[in-house]
Amino acid sequence: MSTIKFDRVTKRFAVRADSRSRGTKAAFTALSEVDLTIRSGEFLVLVGPSGCGKSTLLDLVGGLSRPSSGQVLVDGVPVTGPGLDRGIVFQQYALLPWRTALGNIEFGLEAKRVPRSERRARAREYLDLVGLTGFERHYPHELSGGMKQRVAIARSLAYDPAVLLMDEPFAALDAQTREALQDELLRIWAKTRKTVLFITHSIEEAIYLGQRVAIMTSRPGRIKAIVDTPPVEELGGDPRSAPEFVRHRHLVWELLHDEVARAQEAERRGTEPREREATPQDPVPAVAGHDVAAGGSDFPEAGAGALSGGNVSFRKKVSSVGSHR
Amino acid sequence: MAVIDDARDLAVDVGDDRIQSRGARAWAAPLRVAGTIFRRTVAIAVLLVAWEVLPRAGVVDRVFLPPFSEVIDKWWEMLRDGDILAHTEASMKRTGSGFALAVVIALPLGLVIGWFPLAAEILSPLLELFRNTAPLALLPVFILILGLGESSKIGIVTYACVWPILLNTISGVRNVDPLLIKSARSMGLSSPRLFQKVILPAAVPTVFTGIRLAGAFAIVVLIAAELVGAKAGLGYLINYAQSNFAIQEMYAGIITISMIGVGINQLLLAVERRFSRWRATPGS
Numbered sequence: 114m115s116t117i118k119f120d121r122v123t124k125r126f127a128v129r130a131d132s133r134s135r136g137t138k139a140a141f142t143a144l145s146e147v148d149l150t151i152r153s154g155e156f157l158v159l160v161g162p163s164g165c166g167k168s169t170l171l172d173l174v175g176g177l178s179r180p181s182s183g184q185v186l187v188d189g190v191p192v193t194g195p196g197l198d199r200g201i202v203f204q205q206y207a208l209l210p211w212r213t214a215l216g217n218i219e220f221g222l223e224a225k226r227v228p229r230s231e232r233r234a235r236a237r238e239y240l241d242l243v244g245l246t247g248f249e250r251h252y253p254h255e256l257s258g259g260m261k262q263r264v265a266i267a268r269s270l271a272y273d274p275a276v277l278l279m280d281e282p283f284a285a286l287d288a289q290t291r292e293a294l295q296d297e298l299l300r301i302w303a304k305t306r307k308t309v310l311f312i313t314h315s316i317e318e319a320i321y322l323g324q325r326v327a328i329m330t331s332r333p334g335r336i337k338a339i340v341d342t343p344p345v346e347e348l349g350g351d352p353r354s355a356p357e358f359v360r361h362r363h364l365v366w367e368l369l370h371d372e373v374a375r376a377q378e379a380e381r382r383g384t385e386p387r388e389r390e391a392t393p394q395d396p397v398p399a400v401a402g403h404d405v406a407a408g409g410s411d412f413p414e415a416g417a418g419a420l421s422g423g424n425v426s427f428r429k430k431v432s433s434v435g436s437h438r
Numbered sequence: 439m440a441v442i443d444d445a446r447d448l449a450v451d452v453g454d455d456r457i458q459s460r461g462a463r464a465w466a467a468p469l470r471v472a473g474t475i476f477r478r479t480v481a482i483a484v485l486l487v488a489w490e491v492l493p494r495a496g497v498v499d500r501v502f503l504p505p506f507s508e509v510i511d512k513w514w515e516m517l518r519d520g521d522i523l524a525h526t527e528a529s530m531k532r533t534g535s536g537f538a539l540a541v542v543i544a545l546p547l548g549l550v551i552g553w554f555p556l557a558a559e560i561l562s563p564l565l566e567l568f569r570n571t572a573p574l575a576l577l578p579v580f581i582l583i584l585g586l587g588e589s590s591k592i593g594i595v596t597y598a599c600v601w602p603i604l605l606n607t608i609s610g611v612r613n614v615d616p617l618l619i620k621s622a623r624s625m626g627l628s629s630p631r632l633f634q635k636v637i638l639p640a641a642v643p644t645v646f647t648g649i650r651l652a653g654a655f656a657i658v659v660l661i662a663a664e665l666v667g668a669k670a671g672l673g674y675l676i677n678y679a680q681s682n683f684a685i686q687e688m689y690a691g692i693i694t695i696s697m698i699g700v701g702i703n704q705l706l707l708a709v710e711r712r713f714s715r716w717r718a719t720p721g722s
Contacts, residue, residue, distance in 0.1 A: 175624050176624070177620065177623060177624060194626070195623055195624045195625065195626045196626050197625060197626055199624075200624075200625075201621065201624045203617060203620075203621060205617055207615075207617045207618055207620070207621035209618060209636065209639070209640075210640075210716050210717065211639050211640070211642075211716040212716075220622075220625075220635070221625055223635070224622075224625040224626060224627050224631075225625075252716050253716075254716070254717070272625070
C-alpha cells in the first residue's frame with residue numbers, strides 16, 4: 114500500500130520539427146504540470162482523449178521514463194527508475210512465449226530473487242488467485258486473450274508490488290471477457306488492497322472499476338477533473354444500468370467530450386506530431402540496440418465499445434497510430 | 439461426420455464404392471495413414487520409375503544415365519567395399535569441423551553485434567560486402583593461402599556457414615518484441631539478466647533457422663571444394679568417377695550426397711523444433 118503523487122510533472126519529447134527539415138528538433142509537450150495524488154490502497158482510473166499522455170504518465174510511475182520537470186513520488190520517495198515495488202500490466206500481456214503460465218509468473222519472482230524453492234509455490238498460489246488452476250503447463254499461445262491477461266496480472270501480483278499500474282489491460286478483449294475480468298480485478302483488489310492506477314478508453318469501465326476517475330485534457334495533458342464514483346456494491350444487481358451509474362457516466366462523458374473534440378481537431382489540422390508513440394524514445398529505459406516502444410497504448414478498441422451497448426466510446430477514430438519501429 | 443467424409447475421400451482414392459458402407463469406419467484410420475504415405479512418396483517414386491524405365495526404353499543413353507537399379511546395385515557393392523564409407527567419412531569430417539567452427543565463431547559474434555548498436559553500425563557494411571560474395575568465388579584464395587589440404591576445405595565450409603548463422607543471430611537478437619523488453623525492464627532487470635532471460639531465449643528459434651541453413655550450405659560448398667582438389671571425399675569420388683568414365687560410381691556418389699543432405703536437414707529441423715516448441719504454430 115502506497116501513495117502515488119504527481120508533483121507538477123511535465124514531460125517533453127524531442128521530435129523532428131517536420132519531415133522536410135531534418136535534424137531540427139522541436140520539443141513537444143506531452144504532459145504539462147500534472148498534479149495528482151492517488152491515495153494508499155485506492156483504485157484510481159485515468160481517462161482522457163487519445164494521445165493525451167495517459168501512458169506517458171504511467172511510464173513515469175513505472176520508472177520507464179523520467180519527467181522533464183516536477184516529480185513523481187511513490188510513498189514520498191521520488192521515482193528514479195523501475196522497481197519491483199510497482200507492477201505494470203500491459204494491454205498486450207507481454208508474456209514470455211517460451212515460458213509456461215507458471216514460468217511466466219515465476220519470471221517476476223526471479224527478478225525479485227526469490228529462492229527457487231519458494232518460487233514455484235508462490236506462482237501456483239497466484240495462478241489460483243486469478244482462477245487459472247490447471248493451466249500451469251500451458252504456453253501463452255495455448256491460452257485465450259483473457260487467460261493471458263490473467264497470467265500477466267498474476268505475474269505482477271506475485272512479486273507483491275505496493276502499486277499496480279494497468280495500461281488499458283482489457284482493451285484487447287471481447288466484451289464478455291472484459292466484464293468478467295473487471296469483476297475479477299475488483300475481487301483481487303479487495304483481497305490484496307493494492308494501490309491501483311488504471312488507464313482505459315472506456316468510460317463505463319472507468320466508472321465500474323474506479324473509486325475515483327481522473328479526466329485528462331487533450332495534449333498537453335493535465336488533470337481536468339476528478340470524479341468520485343459510487344461503489345459497485347451499492348448499485349444493485351445490474352450496476353451498469355443503475356441510475357447513479359448512468360448519471361456518473363454522463364458526467365464523465367461531458368467532461369471528456371470537449372477534450373476529445375479538441376484532440377481530434379488538432380489531429381485533423383496535423384500541425385503537431387500526434388502521438389506520443391510517434392516520438393523518438395527518451396533515453397532512460399533504452400536497452401542497447403532496442404527502442405523500447407510504448408506498450409501499444411493506442412489499440413483500436415476491438416469492437417468492445419460497440420458490443421457493450423451502453424458503453425460510450427469517445428474515441429471515434431483511430432487515426433495513424435505512431436510508428437513502432 | 440468427419441469420419442464419413444474421410445471415408446468418402448478414400449473411397450474416391452481407392453475407387454471402391456463399398457468402402458462407404460459401415461465397415462469403412464474400421465478401415466478409415468489405416469487407409470488415411472496409407473494415403474498420407476502415398477502422397478508424400480509418389481513424386482519420388484515417379485522419378486525413380488522414370489530413371490529406371492527411360493534408359494531401358496532407349497529414350498536416354500544408358501551409358502550416360504544407367505537405370506536406377508544398376509546404380510543401386512553399384513552403390514550397394516561400394517558400400518560393402520567400404521568405398522562409400524571412406525569417402526563419406528572424409529567429407530563428413532570436413533563438413534563437421536567447418537560447421538562447428540562456424541557456429542563457434544558466428545554465434546558469439548552475432549550476439550555481440552546484435553546487442554551493441556555501435557558494433558552493428560561499424561561492421562554491417564563489411565558483413566554486407568562479404569555475404570554478397572559467393573563463397574566459391576573465394577575458393578581459389580583459400581587454396582592459395584591454406585594450400586590444397588584439409589585446411590582450405592574446412593576453411594571454405596566455415597566461411598560459407600558463418601553468414602547464415604551470423605545474420606540470423608543478429609536479427610534474432612535485434613528483433614525481440616520491444617514490449618517484452620519493456621516489461622522486463624519494468625521489473626528492474628539489469629542488462630546482463632535481461633539478455634540472459636529475455637533476449638537469448640527469444641532469439642533461439644531465429645538462430646536455429648540460421649544453423650539449419652548453414653548445414654545445407656556446408657554440404658554444397660564442401661562438395662564443390664572437393665571437386666576442385668582432393669584425394670578423398672564424395673566430391674572427389676564423383677569427379678574421379680566421371681573422369682574415369684565410371685558412370686555408375688558417379689551416380690552412386692551423387693545419391694549418397696543427396697541422402698546425407700536430406701539426413702542433415704532433417705536432423706537440424708528436429709533440433710530446431712525441439713528448441714522452438716513454444717512458438718505458436720498457426721493452423722495446428
